[in-house]
Amino acid sequence: MTRAKLASDIADIEGFKEERKFIVEYLEPQFQRLLTAESQTVEFIKYEKRPDRLLASDADLHRHAKDHVQAIAEAIILVDNLGAAMKRDMSRDIAIEIRA
Secondary structure (H helix, E strand, C coil): HHHHHHHHHHCCCCCCHHHHHHHEEEHHHHHHHHHHHHHHHHHHHHHHCCCCCCCCCCCCHHHHHHHHHHHHHHHHHHHHHHHHCCCCCCCCCHHHHHHH
16 A cells, blocks of 8 residues: 555556555455455344344244254354454564554
């Protein structure tokens, strides 16, 4: 990003486009992972809002305990997946720079 900013500052259009392309290619897989995890979570929430499901406003947690245990386990996995999807890919040097 620093190189893209520098190219922009000196009006190096081709250099800026090249750096921008590199940045987009670097970030795109990370964005796709996050989008997939988010989509799975939204689908889970929509499904569990149905009658007699975990997130139904009138859910009877005792009557459907076995289903709810499964749904809770799935929710935990989805939250874990969201957390993992939010983790950035970075080189060791960048990780050190962020921590310093």
